[in-house]
Amino acid sequence: MVQKHTVKAFDDELKQLADIIARMGGLTESQLGEAIEALAQRDNARAEAVVLADARIDVLEHEVDEMGVRLIALRQPMAADLRVIIAALKIAPILERIGDYAKNIAKRSLAISRVAPVRPLFTVPRMGRMAREMIKDVLDAYAAVDVAASRAVWERDHELDEMYDSLFRELLTYMIEDPRNISPCTHLLFVAKNIERIGDLATNIAEIIHFQVEGRTIGENRPKVDEASTTVVSAPAELGG
Amino acid sequence: MSENAILRAGPSRVVAPVPIVSAAAQTQPHRVNIAASHVDVFYAAKQAIVDVSIDIGEHQVTAFIGPSGCGKSTFLRCLNRMNDTIPICRVTGRIAIDGEDIYDPGMDPVQLRARVGMVFQKPNPFPKAIYENVAYGPRIHGMIGNRAEADEIVERSLRAAALWDEVKDRLDEPGTSLSGGQQQRLCIARAIAVSPEVILMDEPCSALDPIATARIEELIDELRQNYTIIIVTHSMQQAARVSQRTAFFHLGVLVEAGDTETIFTNPRDGRTQDYITGRFG
Numbered sequence: 001m002v003q004k005h006t007v008k009a010f011d012d013e014l015k016q017l018a019d020i021i022a023r024m025g026g027l028t029e030s031q032l033g034e035a036i037e038a039l040a041q042r043d044n045a046r047a048e049a050v051v052l053a054d055a056r057i058d059v060l061e062h063e064v065d066e067m068g069v070r071l072i073a074l075r076q077p078m079a080a081d082l083r084v085i086i087a088a089l090k091i092a093p094i095l096e097r098i099g100d101y102a103k104n105i106a107k108r109s110l111a112i113s114r115v116a117p118v119r120p121l122f123t124v125p126r127m128g129r130m131a132r133e134m135i136k137d138v139l140d141a142y143a144a145v146d147v148a149a150s151r152a153v154w155e156r157d158h159e160l161d162e163m164y165d166s167l168f169r170e171l172l173t174y175m176i177e178d179p180r181n182i183s184p185c186t187h188l189l190f191v192a193k194n195i196e197r198i199g200d201l202a203t204n205i206a207e208i209i210h211f212q213v214e215g216r217t218i219g220e221n222r223p224k225v226d227e228a229s230t231t232v233v234s235a236p237a238e239l240g241g
Numbered sequence: 242m243s244e245n246a247i248l249r250a251g252p253s254r255v256v257a258p259v260p261i262v263s264a265a266a267q268t269q270p271h272r273v274n275i276a277a278s279h280v281d282v283f284y285a286a287k288q289a290i291v292d293v294s295i296d297i298g299e300h301q302v303t304a305f306i307g308p309s310g311c312g313k314s315t316f317l318r319c320l321n322r323m324n325d326t327i328p329i330c331r332v333t334g335r336i337a338i339d340g341e342d343i344y345d346p347g348m349d350p351v352q353l354r355a356r357v358g359m360v361f362q363k364p365n366p367f368p369k370a371i372y373e374n375v376a377y378g379p380r381i382h383g384m385i386g387n388r389a390e391a392d393e394i395v396e397r398s399l400r401a402a403a404l405w406d407e408v409k410d411r412l413d414e415p416g417t418s419l420s421g422g423q424q425q426r427l428c429i430a431r432a433i434a435v436s437p438e439v440i441l442m443d444e445p446c447s448a449l450d451p452i453a454t455a456r457i458e459e460l461i462d463e464l465r466q467n468y469t470i471i472i473v474t475h476s477m478q479q480a481a482r483v484s485q486r487t488a489f490f491h492l493g494v495l496v497e498a499g500d501t502e503t504i505f506t507n508p509r510d511g512r513t514q515d516y517i518t519g520r521f522g
Contacts, residue, residue, distance in 0.1 A: 003520040010519065076478055078505050078517040215507030 010075050017067050017088050018143070021095070024060040025139035028095045029132060031057065031102040032198065036128030039109035039191065042117070050106035057099035064092035080215075087212035091142070094201050094208075098135065101194040108187045115184050120170050124188055124195070127163045131195045134160070134202040142205065147213045154206035154222060160199035167192050168228040274299050275320060275439065275469070280334035282315055282324065282493075289315045293334075293495045295488060302461060302470045304484035304501065306477060308521060311490040313473050317441050320471065321357035322350045338439070355382055358432030362444040364424030366416030366431075371408050374416040374427055375399060378435040394434055401467075402430035403460050422453025429460065433468075440464065442472040446479065458483050477517055481505045489513045 005011050031050055038047035068089040071077060077085055105128070112121070134153050141149035171189050174181045203222060210218050275297040282290035290312045297303050305313035315324065322343060324330040336343050343353055355378070366374050375395045376385065385391045395412070399405040404426040408419070416427050425445060432440055442461070446454040461470055461483050474480050480487055481501060488498035489512070497510045508514050515521055 003515055005519050006521065007519060078477065078481075079508055079514050081518045082506065 007075075010071075010081075013067070013071055013075070014081065014084055017064065017071065017085065020060055020063050020067065021088050021091055022139070022143055024057060024064070024092060024095045025135070025142070027053075027057050027060070028098050028102070029135050029139065031099055032105075032128065032132050032135060035102040035105040035109065036125050036132065038106055039112065039128070040121070040125035042109070042113040044110055044113055047106040047109045047113075051103050054099050054103040057096055061092045061096040064088055083212045083215060087208045090208050091205055094204055098198050098201055101198050105191050105194055108191050112184050112187045112191075118174055118181050118184050118188070120167060120174065120185065120188055123163075123167050123170065124192055127160065127167065127192060127195050130160055130163065131198045131202070134199055138202045138205045138209070142209055145209070145213060147210055150206040150209040151218075154203045154210075154218070157199045157203045157222065160196060164192055164196040165227045165231070168231060172231075274340075275336065275338050275471075276340075277316075277319075277336045278334060280316070280319060280332065280336060282312070282319060282333075283331045284327070285329040289493050290319070291493045293490075293493075295495055295498055297469065297471060298486065299469045300465055300467070301486055302465050302472060302484040303486040303488060304480035305471065305473045305488050305490060306475075306480050306516070307490035307496075308516065309475075312493040313488075313490040314443055315493075316490065316495075317443055317471060317473050320439070320441055321354045321359055323354075323359065325350055355435040356437055357439040357441060358435065358437035359441045359443070360425070360428050360432055360445045362447050364421055364428050364448065366419070366424050366427050368415065368417060370413045371399075371416050371419070371427060372412040375430050375434045378431060382435055384435065398430040398434040399427075401433050401464070402426045403456065403463070404430055420453070422449050422456060425449060425453070425457060426460065429457075429464075433464075437468065439469045439471065442470065444473055444475060447475065454479070477505070489516060491516065 031053060034046055035050045037043065038050060068085050071085050072082075075081070134156060138150055138153040140146075141153065168189065171185045171192070175185045207218050277296075278294045280290055280293045281288060293312075293316060305317060307313045318324045319332055319336060320338075320343075322332075324332055332344065338356065342348070343357075367377065369377070372395055375398050376391045379385045379394050380391070385394065396405060396409075399408060404423060407423060408414075408427075411418075416424060419427060425448075429440070429445075446457050449457065458479065461472065464470060465485075472480070472483065484501045486498065487501045487504040489496045489504065489508075489510075491512055497504065497508060497513045499509075504513060505517060508517065
């Protein structure tokens with residue numbers, strides 16, 4: 001455990017900063033969970049609640065900004081302290097972005113619930129729950145200042161990427177089968193893409209935790225599985241005419 | 242073009258009749274490199290410096306940091322044998338400047354101190370005119386033949402210390418009539434006047450206000466083009482601002498020395514980390 005600062009107020013302030021990130025993280029995680037469940041259960045009230053609650057994350061991001069700038073100006077932090085503050089300033093906008101994706105998923109679930117359910121509606125929530133687990137684990141790693149745990153999340157993202165790739169093919173197939181599926185499937189495709197991005201953002205947070213603790217970047221590239229961005233599924237000959 | 246840039250442009254712009262600083266020395270980097278190895282310092286039976294080894298690169302600013310009593314000033318004073326003046330002080334190990342052992346019996350400490358100038362915490366101009374403060378050193382070192390040469394050295398040194406414009410019309414007034422920041426720059430001009438290779442600064446800004454401090458820091462940055470500078474400071478921000486290399490001392494031991502950027506962003510040693518982040522109990 002690191003020693004305490006001679007100026008105790010500085011310790012308190014750094015703890016406050018980490019607390020705001022923890023609150024932001026908790027809120028973001030629950031927003032994502034709620035958005036996914038709203039989608040799975042076709043629960044419009046739940047989706048609307050998610051849309052409304054997003055502003056609370058933005059408020060917390062502001063608090064992190066102000067506190068971080070104040071600490072840099074007033075405490076002139078060095079080394080590990082400086083990295084703690086820089087890390088918080090970098091993580092906050094990522095959480096805010098994840099909050100935006102959750103809100104976007106909730107909005108799309110409102111649209112999707114207006115039409116008859118398509119089968120991928122069951123795969124997407126599974127993907128969403130996986131992303132939520134990643135967010136939870138990376139936030140736990142942040143709270144525990146645990147590089148190994150954050151790295152485990154970093155290495156896990158490919159599972160989400162693979163799921164996204166197969167879902168992408170599946171959705172294209174549905175759309176080709178029946179044009180009436182195009183509207184819900186397109187929305188689902190965006191939802192899946194948002195979830196896939198959330199996984200990427202979780203790995204970004206893992207990288208920031210690594211920097212905060214080790215003072216350098218992870219320094220290797222994460223294995224990328226991204227077939228969806230180059231995949232083409234052809235329509236059957238009779239439709240393609 | 243800054244005053245220093247004019248100086249560096251060579252003797253055609255600033256006439257140097259005697260080889261105070263040779264033309265070659267002005268245009269080429271000084272080959273100064275201080276190598277200290279296994280230095281111990283004792284005050285009677287008490288050991289103040291324990292087995293310190295460090296290389297100090299030329300034309301760089303190296304900052305010594307550490308809590309009071311850590312030995313940083315003691316070690317600094319070894320580099321121009323200022324500790325010789327303390328009878329109970331004993332220095333062992335080897336300190337070489339340009340490969341030359343400065344504790345060699347053949348080394349003249351007075352000549353050494355002309356090569357390795359020093360600026361102290363409290364500005365300490367001689368109780369003489371501003372002009373004399375600067376001309377005195379070169380004169381006793383036999384570097385001045387006539388009045389014109391003295392004028393030349395005084396002007397050049399005061400320009401290099403960024404003080405000329407403020408004092409050129411009052412060179413006969415006492416050095417002590419200047420403000421604290423001006424006095425400190427006068428002391429720097431006095432150190433420069435004897436053409437040192439190295440300038441040691443022992444907390445040169447601790448008695449100055451932030452504006453005077455900023456001027457000294459700016460001056461240090463200019464001076465490093467021509468001199469190797471070692472500064473002892475209690476201000477970590479100052480060390481971070483002015484130096485390229487930083488050495489952290491604790492309890493007489495050199496804990497860590499490295500690039501200033503690394504020391505202040507990601508030090509290797511836990512003691513350095515604790516000190517610079519304000520965690521020392």
